[in-house]
Amino acid sequence: xxxxxxxxxxxxxxxxxxxxxxxxxxxxxxxxxxxxxxxxxxxxxxxxxxxxxxxxxxxxxxxxxxxxxxxxxxxxxxxxxxxxxxxxxxxxxxxxxxxxxxxxxxxxxxxxxxxxxxxxxxxxxxxxxxxxxxxxxxxxxxxxxxxxxxxxxxxxxxxxxxxxxxxxxxxxxxxxxxxxxxxxxxxxxxxxxxxxxxxxxxxxxxxxxxxxxxxxxxxxxxxxxxxxxxxxxxxxxxxxxxxxxxxxxxxxxxxxxxxxxxxxxxxxxxxxxxxxxxxxxxxxxxxxxxxxxxxxxxxxxxxxxxxxxxxxxxxxxxxxxxxxxxxxxxxxxxxxxxxxxxxxxxxxxxxxxxxxxxxxxxxxxxxxxxxxxxxxxxxxxxxxxxxxxxxxxxxxxxxxxxxxxxxxxxxxxxxxxxxxxxxxxxxxxxxxxxxxxxxxxxxxxxxxxxxxxxxxxxxxxxxxxxxxxxxxxxxxxxxxxxxxxxxxxxxxxxxxxxxxxxxxxxxxxxxxxxxxxxxxxxxxxxxxxxxxxxxxxxxxxxxxxxxxxxxxxxxxxxxxxxxxxxxxxxxxxxxxxxxxxxxxxxxxxxxxxxxxxxxxxxxxxxxxxxxxxxxxxxxxxxxxxxxxxxxxxxxxxxxxxxxxxxxxxxxxxxxxxxxxxxxxxxxxxxxxxxxxxxxxxxxxxxxxxxxxxxxxxxxxxxxxxxxxxxxxxxxxxxxxxxxxxxxxxxxxxxxxxxxxxxxxxxxxxxxxxxxxxxxxxxxxxxxxxxxxxxxxxxxxxxxxxxxxxxxxxxxxxxxxxxxxxxxxxxxxxxxxxxxxxxxxxxxxxxxxxxxxxxxxxxxxxxxxxxxxxxx
RNA sequence: GCCCGCGUGGUGGAAUGGUAGACACAGGGGACUUAAAAUCCCUAGGCGCAUGCCGUGCCGGUUCGAGUCCGGCCGCGGGCACCA
Numbered sequence: 001x002x003x004x005x006x007x008x009x010x011x012x013x014x015x016x017x018x019x020x021x022x023x024x025x026x027x028x029x030x031x032x033x034x035x036x037x038x039x040x041x042x043x044x045x046x047x048x049x050x051x052x053x054x055x056x057x058x059x060x061x062x063x064x065x066x067x068x069x070x071x072x073x074x075x076x077x078x079x080x081x082x083x084x085x086x087x088x089x090x091x092x093x094x095x096x097x098x099x100x101x102x103x104x105x106x107x108x109x110x111x112x113x114x115x116x117x118x119x120x121x122x123x124x125x126x127x128x129x130x131x132x133x134x135x136x137x138x139x140x141x142x143x144x145x146x147x148x149x150x151x152x153x154x155x156x157x158x159x160x161x162x163x164x165x166x167x168x169x170x171x172x173x174x175x176x177x178x179x180x181x182x183x184x185x186x187x188x189x190x191x192x193x194x195x196x197x198x199x200x201x202x203x204x205x206x207x208x209x210x211x212x213x214x215x216x217x218x219x220x221x222x223x224x225x226x227x228x229x230x231x232x233x234x235x236x237x238x239x240x241x242x243x244x245x246x247x248x249x250x251x252x253x254x255x256x257x258x259x260x261x262x263x264x265x266x267x268x269x270x271x272x273x274x275x276x277x278x279x280x281x282x283x284x285x286x287x288x289x290x291x292x293x294x295x296x297x298x299x300x301x302x303x304x305x306x307x308x309x310x311x312x313x314x315x316x317x318x319x320x321x322x323x324x325x326x327x328x329x330x331x332x333x334x335x336x337x338x339x340x341x342x343x344x345x346x347x348x349x350x351x352x353x354x355x356x357x358x359x360x361x362x363x364x365x366x367x368x369x370x371x372x373x374x375x376x377x378x379x380x381x382x383x384x385x386x387x388x389x390x391x392x393x394x395x396x397x398x399x400x401x402x403x404x405x406x407x408x409x410x411x412x413x414x415x416x417x418x419x420x421x422x423x424x425x426x427x428x429x430x431x432x433x434x435x436x437x438x439x440x441x442x443x444x445x446x447x448x449x450x451x452x453x454x455x456x457x458x459x460x461x462x463x464x465x466x467x468x469x470x471x472x473x474x475x476x477x478x479x480x481x482x483x484x485x486x487x488x489x490x491x492x493x494x495x496x497x498x499x500x501x502x503x504x505x506x507x508x509x510x511x512x513x514x515x516x517x518x519x520x521x522x523x524x525x526x527x528x529x530x531x532x533x534x535x536x537x538x539x540x541x542x543x544x545x546x547x548x549x550x551x552x553x554x555x556x557x558x559x560x561x562x563x564x565x566x567x568x569x570x571x572x573x574x575x576x577x578x579x580x581x582x583x584x585x586x587x588x589x590x591x592x593x594x595x596x597x598x599x600x601x602x603x604x605x606x607x608x609x610x611x612x613x614x615x616x617x618x619x620x621x622x623x624x625x626x627x628x629x630x631x632x633x634x635x636x637x638x639x640x641x642x643x644x645x646x647x648x649x650x651x652x653x654x655x656x657x658x659x660x661x662x663x664x665x666x667x668x669x670x671x672x673x674x675x676x677x678x679x680x681x682x683x684x685x686x687x688x689x690x691x692x693x694x695x696x697x698x699x700x701x702x703x704x705x706x707x708x709x710x711x712x713x714x715x716x717x718x719x720x721x722x723x724x725x726x727x728x729x730x731x732x733x734x735x736x737x738x739x740x741x742x743x744x745x746x747x748x749x750x751x752x753x754x755x756x757x758x759x760x761x762x763x764x765x766x767x768x769x770x771x772x773x774x775x776x777x778x779x780x781x782x783x784x785x786x787x788x789x790x791x792x793x794x795x796x797x798x799x800x801x802x803x804x805x806x807x808x809x810x811x812x813x814x815x816x817x818x819x820x821x822x823x824x825x826x827x828x829x830x831x832x833x834x835x836x837x838x839x840x841x842x843x844x845x846x847x848x849x850x851x852x853x854x855x
Numbered sequence: 856g857c858c859c860g861c862g863u864g865g866u867g868g869a870a871u872g873g874u875a876g877a878c879a880c881a882g883g884g885g886a887c888u889u890a891a892a893a894u895c896c897c898u899a900g901g902c903g904c905a906u907g908c909c910g911u912g913c914c915g916g917u918u919c920g921a922g923u924c925c926g927g928c929c930g931c932g933g934g935c936a937c938c939a
Binding site: 046049051225299300305339431440507656658659667669672677679683724726727800804809841844850 | 856857858859860861866867868869873874877878879880881893894918919920932933934935936937938939
């Protein structure tokens with residue numbers, strides 16, 4: 001072999017990756033075709049926010065989707081694999097505020113950059129269907145649906161609280177509130193009520209809950225999280241009669257999931273947002289001060305739960321429903337949510353830790369309602385809160401048995417109360433209606449007009465889209481739409497009189513709640529096209545991060561139902577995602593040094609070598625495995641990886657080693673190893689292409705290994721165990737390399753390896769395929785089928801355990817009868833020695849698996 | 856605080872309740888080379904001279920048999936309704 005030949009036989013992905021991408025493009029391999037003769041398959045990865053740079057998490061997400069899409073294409077499906085941009089949202093406005101410019105320019109510029117970074121990955125995406133949610137063609141259709149949903153009674157307005165920054169005079173998102181203060185102004189944030197638009201998702205609580213059972217191919221944990229989020233509960237709603245309450249508040253409605261503890265009640269409590277609290281606030285300075293204090297906590301449930309539990313005695317009392325002489329004080333308490341139940345509760349300190357803490361703090365009585373069935377001490381500092389399924393002994397019960405489970409006692413208590421005219425049993429949900437109003441510019445305008453005579457009037461559909469005006473500035477905080485007179489002022493669509501446009505825009509979750517449907521007909525003049533939606537829906541495989549397990553997925557499930565109700569989706573699409581896969585993050589070590597003041601200074605991976613800074617030799621502190629983030633500088637830029645190693649190496653790396661649902665740690669050693677392996681595969685292929693060995697007795701063994709690999713790799717891909725599929729491909733590579741089989745058999749083996757690798761490393765696969773004389777593109781070759789006859793082994797090795805510990809093994813024919821195996825096992829040397837002529841206590845034979853001898 | 860998940864060699868991980876550590880990374884040894892790179896081969900959980908013993912975050916339980924199932928902890932991660 002000459003030096004020139006050696007040079008030619010190197011794996012140089014840059015010489016062919018672009019070539020094969022052009023070949024796919026030329027052959028229109030990935031254009032989704034509505035072909036009624038073929039079964040369709042719709043693969044979708046959660047679309048990205050156009051931040052400007054792709055990161056390894058994207059590479060991992062889209063490579064997984066690509067593996068599925070390419071394998072299904074090879075398996076004969078008509079595949080839809082689209083890509084778009086979740087393009088509205090706060091970062092674009094923040095960029096405009098910080099750096100000047102316009103959110104639109106920033107966003108479209110980022111999209112162009114990210115598309116250019118994604119294309120070299122060689123993803124099998126039908127780019128002809130691409131859109132961004134900030135395209136007027138997209139959000140105009142969203143506005144049309146909003147109008148339809150408004151007409152269908154799915155949308156309404158009500159008051160709701162927001163975070164208000166009193167210095168910047170603007171509404172803040174929860175993430176912009178840090179320790180109760182505005183992120184820019186540092187001012188203490190207030191809760192303020194605004195009239196806002198809501199979707200009636202809570203009307204669908206029961207249905208969204210029940211339908212979870214049908215989502216067989218969703219992760220169990222996601223279904224469980226959604227179930228808990230919807231939060232169905234069975235309880236009693238009843239009214240206390242009040243003593244010394246203001247006029248109009250003669251009754252206080254409360255909801256409880258533990259009516260069986262009614263005889264252990266020691267106080268009632270209402271939310272600071274309860275109408276009674278609001279009434280008292282106006283007349284009582286002490287209440288006003290307390291309620292004002294409560295409103296500083298912020299709007300998130302997390303903040304509320306973590307805040308110190310506090311209350312204020314209103315002086316009002318309520319009568320116990322079963323004893324007119326028994327009066328309970330009414331507190332305003334900062335931990336009661338107005339949105340849940342009736343915004344008022346009764347507290348039973350003995351059997352609820354929060355109530356107990358509250359009672360101890362304010363010197364309220366603690367009455368034990370029940371004790372452990374076997375008896376126990378009265379409650380002291382720890383509430384007695386057994387599982388509802390556990391039987392307990394009732395001391396202050398009033399319905400049902402003396403010893404019964406909490407569940408039974410609750411039902412008995414509800415029945416008793418209903419029979420005695422004290423309230424009624426109700427089923428409640430934790431799920432609240434979906435507030436979509438955002439006091440921001442960069443979002444889909446809510447297409448309604450406020451008219452002094454007609455009230456709130458939807459825009460006429462022929463006037464859609466209601467486009468965002470371009471002439472806006474972000475030099476002062478707040479919503480530029482609010483101070484844009486020529487955009488804001490308009491004519492009422494109904495009476496023509498001067499009117500004002502709604503200046504709130506929609507939550508970006510609305511945008512992402514139907515993009516999957518729009519991909520089925522992305523240029524249609526209506527939100528969807530019935531025939532296309534009918535063919536392509538549902539999404540057969542949806543892939544994205546677990547961080548979307550609740551909100552995005554729940555909103556999408558609701559929105560699909562709302563679209564079906566308004567005629568924009570077929571009924572079969574109300575559960576839009578047949579299968580869901582939630583993938584893990586890409587992590588990396590963090591490299592840190594400290595400055596003179598001891599503050600941490602972070603360093604990029606490319607600036608560090610061998611635990612030291614390349615520039616200065618200073619040792620760095622290594623913090624293991626954390627989610628890649630710009631602020632910690634533990635990021636690896638996919639573009640630089642592709643430049644250094646090619647796209648296939650990046651793709652191969654993110655699929656190997658870690659199971660897809662778990663986090664994967666990016667290491668430069670791993671990336672180099674992936675590159676080396678692909679180089680080896682390429683070299684073995686080129687050696688086979690140049691070799692000429694006659695058929696021989698090793699061909700059969702190689703063929704068997706190939707078919708085993710077909711079976712196992714296919715199983716790995718279909719079961720979303722890409723790391724295992726990769727391991728099997730390593731094994732097959734090793735087998736081919738070591739095999740002394742003839743060239744013909746090796747060519748078949750290598751071509752099959754190319755086909756099995758194509759979903760993961762498509763460029764390399766094409767190159768090998770072409771090298772070995774494969775017909776056409778491997779991307780269009782049918783997926784190989786394993787011959788079942790070649791998958792079974794004639795003999796199996798059975799390990800023998802003695803008392804559960806492995807001591808020996810025997811090799812037996814695959815279908816040897818149990819009795820013969822038993823005899824062989826007992827005759828085995830080690831076993832015979834241990835038994836010493838005695839019969840075993842027990843002999844367990846699991847055919848094809850194991851033998852356990854118990855002595 | 857509440858809901859959900861995860862925890863296995865030096866590292867990433869594999870294992871329908873049935874041989875713990877497949878496959879790979881890093882390491883050690885060797886071959887080839889004037890040398891290096893590249894490549895190839897061998898080795899490899901810990902302890903012990905060894906029959907062997909110990910090992911899947913910790914404690915307990917079920918089972919002939921537990922990484923896997925159950926109960927209780929510890930640690931880490933995700934979500935908590937205006938981040939996307």
